[in-house]
Amino acid sequence: MDVKLGRVVITGAAGRIGPTVREGLREDADHLVLVDTADIQPEDGAETAVEADIGDRAALCEAFRGADAVVHLAAITDEAGFDDLLDANVRGTLNVLEAARRAGVPRVVLFSSNRVTGNYPIHHHVFPDEPPRPDGFYGVTKVAAEALGQLYADTFGLEVVALRVGSFEEQPTETRHLATWLSPRDCVGFVRAAITAPNVNFVAAYAVSGNARRFWDLSVGESELGYRPVDDASVYAGDFPDDDPFWHGGPQGGDFAGPEALLPHLGE
Numbered sequence: 295m296d297v298k299l300g301r302v303v304i305t306g307a308a309g310r311i312g313p314t315v316r317e318g319l320r321e322d323a324d325h326l327v328l329v330d331t332a333d334i335q336p337e338d339g340a341e342t343a344v345e346a347d348i349g350d351r352a353a354l355c356e357a358f359r360g361a362d363a364v365v366h367l368a369a370i371t372d373e374a375g376f377d378d379l380l381d382a383n384v385r386g387t388l389n390v391l392e393a394a395r396r397a398g399v400p401r402v403v404l405f406s407s408n409r410v411t412g413n414y415p416i417h418h419h420v421f422p423d424e425p426p427r428p429d430g431f432y433g434v435t436k437v438a439a440e441a442l443g444q445l446y447a448d449t450f451g452l453e454v455v456a457l458r459v460g461s462f463e464e465q466p467t468e469t470r471h472l473a474t475w476l477s478p479r480d481c482v483g484f485v486r487a488a489i490t491a492p493n494v495n496f497v498a499a500y501a502v503s504g505n506a507r508r509f510w511d512l513s514v515g516e517s518e519l520g521y522r523p524v525d526d527a528s529v530y531a532g533d534f535p536d537d538d539p540f541w542h543g544g545p546q547g548g549d550f551a552g553p554e555a556l557l558p559h560l561g562e
């Protein structure tokens with residue numbers, strides 16, 4: 295199929311997921327603009343690298359000019375001090391949305407996280423419109439980032455897709471990943487769908503492979519974005535014990551949830 299993606303900005307392009315997204319979009323994009331605080335080597339003619347912090351709204355406005363979509367990955371991506379998370383994940387997302395509005399970019403794809411609902415128990419099948427139950431401060435900031443996306447969609451008509459990413463890995467490396475794995479191929483599939491889906495106002499969808507043991511509903515991704523994942527972590531099930539205590543109960547966030555995970559970040 296002939297898919298044109300136009301000019302696409304990727305924030306956080308130098309991180310773990312960025313290179314996979316970059317590779318997966320490059321062929322069908324007119325141009326990629328790669329924003330990160332880390333140094334990136336752009337491909338001649340096809341890419342531009344912009345060394346900028348998402349705290350710098352003016353730099354984002356400049357980088358976003360003429361873009362058709364922004365894929366926003368840059369973040370603090372695990373539990374951390376609340377103020378740092380607020381700056382990077384909430385104020386940073388606000389800057390991205392506001393810069394997109396000012397630069398006239400029609401669509402923003404926010405990388406949210408499964409951890410916005412990480413405190414639901416593992417036996418609960420979660421739909422994206424159920425109330426958030428974040429498993430830590432990181433999840434709280436992703437809830438706020440999604441809410442900012444909804445605000446910009448409702449107020450300004452910005453098209454916003456929040457992808458609640460599972461566990462992005464080449465292949466599952468722990469028992470929990472049998473439920474939460476997002477393969478690189480499905481990651482690219484979800485991002486491409488989030489950029490190209492028609493008639494988007496605000497969509498929040500889980501981005502997880504079609505794992506038989508997943509906790510999350512995929513029907514919104516299919517109906518609103520037109521993407522059905524192709525991989526399934528079940529093919530790796532033999533690598534992990536069937537009787538792992540993880541399956542006995544507890545929060546979907548696993549070791550990311552609970553007092554031991556949060557207490558170190560509560561300060562004095």
Ligand SMILES: NC(=O)c1ccc[n+]([C@@H]2O[C@H](COP(=O)([O-])OP(=O)(O)OC[C@H]3O[C@@H](n4cnc5c(N)ncnc54)[C@H](O)[C@@H]3O)[C@@H](O)[C@H]2O)c1
Binds near residue numbers: 309312405460463
């Ligand atoms: N990796 C996963 O399994 C996973 C799961 C759920 C959600 N996510 C989300 O996906 C996105 C990408 O995750 P990742 O694993 O690639 O993260 P990562 O930590 O590997 O990469 C993040 C990138 O963002 C950049 N960055 C951080 N703060 C910045 C700032 N203030 N300004 C500009 N650049 C900044 C970093 O330099 C880095 O290159 C994040 O939003 C994360 O919350 C990831």
